[in-house]
Amino acid sequence: MIRYPKPLKAGGTIGITAPSSGVPEALHSILIGGIEQFKKRGFKVEVGKTPWTQEKAASAEASIRAVELNYMLQDSNIEAIIPPWGGEILMEILPHIEWDRIQPKWVLGYSDTSTLLFAITVMTGIATAHGTNLVDLRSDEWDDTTKRVMDVLVGTEGDTIIQTSSEKYQSEWNHDKEPNPYVYELDTPTNWKTLDGKPLQIEGRLIGGCIDTLQNLVGTPYADIKAYREKYMKDEKILWYLENCEMSATDFYRSLLQLHYAGWFEQSGGIIFGRTPAGEEVEGFTTMDAMERLSQLTGIPIAYEADIGHMPPQITLVNGARAMVEVENGQASVKMELK
Template sequence: MIIYPILEEGATIGVTAPSSGVKAELHDLLKLSCSRIQTKGFNVICGDTAWTQEKAKSSPAKIRAKEFNAMMCDDKINMIIPPWGGELLIEILEDIDFENLKSKWILGYSDTSVLLMAITIKTGIATAHGTNLMDLRGEYSDHTTAMWQAVLSTKTGESILQHSSLKYQKEWDYTAPSPCVFHLTEPTYWKAVSNMDVKIKGRLLGGCIDVIRHLIGTQYGDVRHFQQQFIHNESILWYLENCELTTTDLRRSLVQMKLAGWFENCSGLMFGRSNANQPVDNYTVEDIYKELSEELQIPVIYDMDCGHVPPQMTLINGAYAEIEIENGKGSVMQFFNP
C-alpha cells in the first residue's frame, strides 16, 4: 500500500540540498524564498548544504545524505523542499537510510526526481513532483504552481483536482523581476497523439527522464517490485519530462525503459513541455510520441504542465490518477488511495 504524508498548518519545512546548493551571490534569493514560505504560516529550518555549491554539488555525497537522513528522522521537521535540482543527486542514494525514513512530503523536480522516485519505489511513501523552493520567492504564485499546498494537504482516502494552466512561460527573463516569478505569456495546449480527447487512469510515477533513466538496473529503479509490493499490480501512468536531451537521446532512453520492463502494465505516457527535444536528421519529438503510442498500444499525452517549462502541476508518485484532455485543456484528478 501507498503511505501518504500530510501537510498541516504551521508545519516546519526543512530546506536541504541533496543535489545542488545555492552559491553565495544568490543567497538573497534563498532567504527571500524562505521568508515567503514563512508568510504562509510555515516554519523553516535551513540545513548547511543549502548555502554551498562547488564542483556541481552542494557538498560531498556523504554530507548531503547525512543531512537529508537527519531531517527525515527529526520529528520537528514535517516536510522537505530542496532549493532546486542539479546534476549529481544519484551519488547520495547508497547512503540514504531508506529503512528508517519517516512519512514526510518531499517536494521538487529536475534532479530531485531521482530521490522522489527512489523513495516511492523502495518504501511505498508517496512523494511530490512539483515546484522547487526557489520558484516560491514571488509575492504570489500563479494558480497552477500554488496548488502544491492544497495537494499536499489532501488526506489519505480523499482526492484533489487540478486543471491545466491558462498560459506557460516560453523563456526566462531574469532582467525583469516581477511579483510572480514566472512570466506566463504563451497559451497552454495539451496534446495527444490521437488528436482526440483522451482519458487515462493509473498510478502515477515519473520525473525528469534525463536523470531517472540512470536508475534502470538498480535497486532504486525496480518498478516491478514497486508494482507487486505497493500498488497491487495496478497499471502505472508515467509522466516524464525532458530537460536537455536531443530527440535521438530521448528515444534511446525510452527504448531502454521499455527493454527494462518499465512500461509493462502501463496505461499511458504523459510528457511535459520542453525546450529541449532538438530534432536530429528531421527526427522530431512528435515522431517519438507516435512511435511509442503504436509500439505500446497506449495513449500518449504531451505538452502538459510538468517540468522545466513552467508552470507545473503537483503530481504525486504513487497516487491513483484520472487524466482527461478535451479540446486542448487537461485535468488531473488524484486519489490518495492506499
C-alpha cells in the same frame, strides 16, 4: 499499500536541504526569498548548510548531503522537505540514504530532485510530490497552477485533489527577474495535446519525473519497477509522467527505448510528457517521431505538452496516487486520489 504523509500543519516545520545542487552566493537572494515566503505564510523553516553552497556540480560532497538529508527525513518535527531546486548528480547519494528509517512526510520538487522522489516511492511505498522548487515560490503571489501545491502539502490519505491545466506557461527562464506579481513570466498559451488529436482519458497510479536522470536508475536497486508493482500496486496500472530537460530527439528516443526494454512500461495506463525546452531534431527525427514510435511499440496512449517540468508552471503530481487525466481541446484535468 502506498503510504501517504501526514498533512503539513499550520505552523509546522519545513526542512530546506540540497541533496543535489545548492545555490551559489550570487543567487542567495532567491533562496532567501523562498524561505521568507513560507515564514510569511506561518510556517517554521529549518535550513541546512547545503542550500548555501555549490562546488563541482553539487552542494557538497555526497556524504555531507546524505547526512543532512537523512536527518531531515528521520526528524519527526520536520513535516515537509523542499530542496531549493534540482541539479545534476543526486544519484550519488542514493546508497547513503537510510531507507528503512524514513518518516513519511511530503518531499517536493522536480528536475534532479525527481531522482530522489522516484526512489523514495519505489523503494518504500511512501508518496512524494513532483512540483515546483523552493526558489520558484519566492513571490507574495503564486499563479493559479503553482499555488495548488499547497493542496498536496496539506493533504493526507483519503483526499481527492483536482487540478486543471494552466492558461499560459513560461517560455524562457530569467532568474534575475523580480516577481511581477509571480516568479514565472507566463507568456505563451498552454495547449495539452494527444498523438491523434482526439480527446483522451487515461488513469493509473502516478510515477515519473525527469527522464534525463531517471533513465540512469535503470538496472539499479533504486528503480525496481517490477518489485514496486508487486509490493505496492497489485493489479493496478502505472500512469507515467516524464519530462525532457536537455536531451535531443534521438537521446530522448534512446532513453524511452531503454525504459521500454527494461519493462518499465508494462502494465501501464498511459504516459504524460511535459513541455520541453530541449528535443532538438536530428536529421529530421523529432520528439514527435519518438513518441509516435513508442506508442506503436507499446500501444500505450500518450498525452504531451503537459504542465510538467522545466517550462512552468507545474501541476503537482503525487507519486503513488491514483489518478485520472482527461485531455480535450488543449485543456486538461488531473484528478488524484490519495488512497
